[in-house]
Amino acid sequence: MQYENRPIYIQIADYLYEMILSGKWTDGERVPSIREMAVQMEVNPNTMTRTYGLLQEQGVIFNKRGIGYFAADKARDMTLRLKREEFIHSELPDFFKKMEFLGMTPEELDELFNRYKESNHEDK
């Protein structure tokens, strides 16, 4: 499946993972309500309900009845693991296919990656 061609509720989930990984949503803290997020993202609240349902199923957020939704105590670690797995399964195969097609070796990649890291550190 094409990586971009994913249903909207999954695309929103990605945004919420980003909130967790970037630290805007912190472990154990309360997160915005479904309604607040639906308004912010300008989507149907039913869609946001589906997204929250997915994150809840994965254990990244949980619902305290009558109070609202909270990020799990290990939300960041869990999200990182989820995103790593997704990267390995959804993105790497295409990437490897292209590498093979273009005749690139892991050694070349290693060098490029090191150069990338260096230039990134210089920027900071």
Add this chain to the structure above:
Amino acid sequence: MITIDNLTFRYGKKPLFDNLNLSLKEGNIYGLLGMNGAGKTTLLKVLSGQLFRKEGDADVLGFDPGIRHPEMLREIFYLPEEFFLPRTSVEVYLKLYSPFYERFNKEEFEGYCEIFQLDLTQKLSDYSFGQKKKFLLAFGLASGTKLLILDEPTNGLDIPSKSQFRKTVASAITPERSFLISTHQVRDMENLIDPIVILHQGKVILNNTLEEVSSRIRMEKTLGEPAPSESILYSEKVPGGYYSIRKAASPSEESALDLEVLFNGVVTDPMGIGALIGEERA
């Protein structure tokens, strides 16, 4: 909240609806799609007691809409495509019209007006067309009615207003209310309207949630024209390639949905795609 059975309606001798069936539930933002002349506005007017059906049963909030019972009318706000606003101040308008709606909430109204950047000290007649529309939208959203009918609400709105429109609608919907929005501007409503209702050749040929739609079909963009096969239900040329609708092979791998392509596909092949999506679920 709305049930219509075997509705028939004609203008003169020409039948517009022929045994039309429709059922709408609370808590949803329905998108009503249909080609020019399909009868979207007529359907909205029949539902709200502004036109009378010839045959068939209709139940709107527990009433026959043709009777125009006040108990029903106070639970419906209807924003027509072309509307009238009196030459008064906002204050006078609220005094005149808000008593019709017992749950009208002035704070919410002011909140929506703020999102729409409306100057409430101005006379209504000094507003531009788009501002008038936004004023009525804010009023309707704040009216608290169980049913809110919007006929082409984003026509005439400028670009920032379309985002403001989505925000206000998403914040005004509650489990007790339903919105029925007719539109040609599906890009303005993408990710907002769900379920989708498609009116075509006198019948409702689709009335399903996007979750139901995506459990039955996949959409795929390819560079080349997809080779004809049994699983390809529809395809059309779009900038940069082809968009095609396939039958879903497994329930797991959902795809993004493009409402324009969905509409074109369902209207081109109602018995195929429409029936496949609408099929009873096990």
